């Protein structure tokens with residue numbers, strides 16, 4: 001997978017050199033290219049923002065640098081007919097979910113546009129954005145952190161990135177439930193003991209315990225996920241969660 005990221009703060013993306021994504025890059029599974037938006041700004045001050053029409057607080061990112069940047073990046077694929085899927089992380093986007101990550105993991109070339117200020121001129125979004133994605137209902141200062149979140153979730157789904165393929169399929173949200181609690185040695189820590197069933201060696205009982213804990217946790221913390229499960233079950237006629 002090729003990923004291009006356009007930002008006015010390239011250093012903000014340096015975590016992509018570390019850990020899971022860093023290893024995927026070192027192994028050639030992911031090919032990341034960072035671009036400083038300012039290199040395309042057409043004025044001597046390299047300005048990327050301006051006052052919003054209609055007034056209001058803050059500044060808006062100008063169309064010209066984005067248009068030039070995305071035109072040049074898209075042209076990289078012209079020779080061999082490749083076209084990127086252009087993603088704009090934004091608070092007004094579609095919610096990012098595990099299913100959305102799985103969708104993006106199948107795309108050979110992603111381009112992330114990191115907005116700052118009050119956002120990017122709407123004409124850029126209208127013309128160029130294939131996806132507008134929100135990572136949650138809270139306010140960040142820009143799209144860089146959201147791009148890191150989206151890229152980590154997508155990268156771990158790429159073949160060969162996560163050693164134990166099972167840990168990708170049975171983690172939270174993949175089966176629609178929150179994961180059960182996890183434990184490791186020692187068996188007793190202070191006055192707290194690991195649930196005996198997990199040390200019983202009875203894998204059927206362990207599976208039942210984990211499922212019950214996942215359902216209990218999900219009902220307690222994310223009843224919305226259970227409702228989604230029940231609706232999905234109703235749609236395909238099978239039993240509830």
Ligand SMILES: O[C@H]1NC=Nc2ccccc21
Pocket residue numbers: 089090091133134135136137138139140141142143144146
């Ligand atoms: O405000 C944030 N909420 C959710 N997603 C975002 C993506 C880019 C910029 C800002 C946000």
